[in-house]
Amino acid sequence: MAATAKPEIKAFFDEPTNTVSYLVWDPATKAAAVVDPVLDFDHKSGEANVKAADALLAEAARLGLKIGRVLETHVHADHLSAAPYIKQKTGAPVCIGEHIRDVQQIFRPVFNASDVSGEGSEFDHLFKDGEHFSVGTIDAEVMYTPGHTPACVSYRIGDAVFVGDTMFMPDYGTARADFPGGDAHQLYRSIRRILGLPGKTRLFMCHDYKAPGRDQYAWETTVAEEKTRNVHVHEGIGEDEFVAKRNARDKTLSTPLLLLPSIQVNMRAGHFPPAEANGVRYLKVPLKLGA
DSSP, X not given: OOOOSOOEEEEEEETTXXXXXXXXXXTTTOEEXXXXXXXXXXTTTTEEEOHHHHHHHHHHHHHTOEEEEEEOOSOOSSSEEOHHXXXXXXXOOEEEETTHHHHHHHHTTTTTOTTOOSSSTTSSEEEOTTOEEEETTEEEEEEEOOSSSTTOEEEEETTEEEOTTSBOOTTTOBOOOOSTTOOHHHHHHHHXXXXXXXXXXXXXOSBOOOOTTOOSOOOEEEHXXXXXXXXXXXXXXXHHHHHHHHHHHHTTOOOOTTHHHHHHHHTTXXXXXXXXXXXXXXXXXXXXXXX
8 A cells, every 4th residue: 555654634623621633634534533532521510512622523524524533542541532423423442552551450440430441342442552543545543652640642643643631732742640550751752752853743632831032832843843942851861860850840740630520531431320210410529538
């Protein structure tokens, strides 16, 4: 199969969660994939809607694209996934890395989520490290990049890599590694794996928060830019130095606003918990009672 090296990419920025979702496609065949779709969720009211997902689907329809996969980079802790809605509208299977099992096994007891399989069966396909698939004529490869969470993967699709939360724009740095199952040593090694790709490789972030001194959101950079300018992990910073700085910084960070609802929904492949006897679905808040 003759591979097209450069996919077309359209970004959709969700400012309430600072999340970037992507529509990526092969211009030769119009075959497409969706990366990290966002469900609109109002934490104060518990109301959810699909405006962001509908905007993405409308653009795909306008361009004449056929969405063949929904790709999750990890179990997000800062937004809810719209993957089931994209699947409902397109038939596209929902895919994630096989270490989703580890995340489910960590959080199933936290929420007493007895319906969660612990085996990742809520998802349609679990990718192994190094597994290949295609978007039309474009070859794609799964890269296991843990550290932020135990289940993080990055997707190399042609000359583009969707890195999830593993790293951010060069002036913002890298992901936190203090969530359950996170590990700063693993994060460093995962980033070095990404930065081992050719310098012109395009990198697409899952989030941006506008680093100090920058007044515009940004989410696309290159391997060469990250190697030269990333404030946390540019060339010359070794693993021990990175880990010490990453761990120190993580101790200063607050809990993401949507962490509790996000984990409960996203470890279920974007589905809400089962309805209780009264027909209502609930998201739980585990209490930590002080002395």
